[in-house]
Amino acid sequence: xxxxxxxxxxxxxxxxxxxxxxxxxxxxxxxxxxxxxxxxxxxxxxxxxxxxxxxxxxxxxxxxxxxxxxxxxxxxxxxxxxxxxxxxxxxxxxxxxxxxxxxxxxxxxxxxxxxxxxxxxxxxxxxxxxxxxxxxxxxxxxxxxxxxxxxxxxxxxxxxxxxxxxxxxxxxxxxxxxxxxxxxxxxxxxxxxxxxxxxxxxxxxxxxxxxxxxxxxxxxxxxxxxxxxx
Numbered sequence: 673x674x675x676x677x678x679x680x681x682x683x684x685x686x687x688x689x690x691x692x693x694x695x696x697x698x699x700x701x702x703x704x705x706x707x708x709x710x711x712x713x714x715x716x717x718x719x720x721x722x723x724x725x726x727x728x729x730x731x732x733x734x735x736x737x738x739x740x741x742x743x744x745x746x747x748x749x750x751x752x753x754x755x756x757x758x759x760x761x762x763x764x765x766x767x768x769x770x771x772x773x774x775x776x777x778x779x780x781x782x783x784x785x786x787x788x789x790x791x792x793x794x795x796x797x798x799x800x801x802x803x804x805x806x807x808x809x810x811x812x813x814x815x816x817x818x819x820x821x822x823x824x825x826x827x828x829x830x831x832x833x834x835x836x837x838x839x840x841x842x843x844x845x846x847x848x849x850x851x852x853x854x855x856x857x858x859x860x861x862x863x864x865x866x867x868x869x870x871x872x873x874x875x876x877x878x879x880x881x882x883x884x885x886x887x888x889x890x891x892x893x894x895x896x897x898x899x900x901x902x
Contacts, residue, residue, distance in 0.1 A: 685867050686860070693859040700855030701848060708847045714839030716800040720807045721830040722791040722814075724750055747784045747791050753821065754782050754793065754814050762813045767805055776806060790830065800836045807833030 686693065724747045753759060760776040769775050781794040793810055797803035811829050818827060 689863045696859035697855035700851045704851030708844040713798040716836040717840045718833040720833040723828045724789045751782045751784045
């Protein structure tokens, strides 16, 4: 019975300050909507994949397990070379990017696919055309650079980067939904905090609840009765 009374009191507290919940949640939703739709620039992503080949001994056409293992290790090494300043600086110069090496480095992510000879290059940019150009320029520059450095092994492009049509972020709907949930949680915290800090006695039952004193009687409001009689 007491548990039901407590739950009822919680709902009464929420109902009493429902305007606070509505206000804070509305502010959170409006703020998130404005930022997601009008402030944040959409980011596009495109990918290109490279295959690392290891040199085969003359007269042998079959690729052995050892050669595959070597290629896997080379893929990791080549992934680091792709992110090197010499490669990315050349890419920036080729495409005329004013930010140079640092601009390209911030836009790319290089991943060696585990237990394969494949390198995945992802490029994110607010301009889809620029992202595609960077992704397709990297293999060309890298191929020349890796031959200069290692003087062996070849790299082939499996998939060229294509022009992305849909941005990957921001996820506008998700941002608004998360903001709404946060707004509700924060507003509920504020409502119960205000209720906790409010020590005013408003009802006879509050005397027993807060002061732990027995209630002997209630004095009727005579002014209220006179107003009713009129």
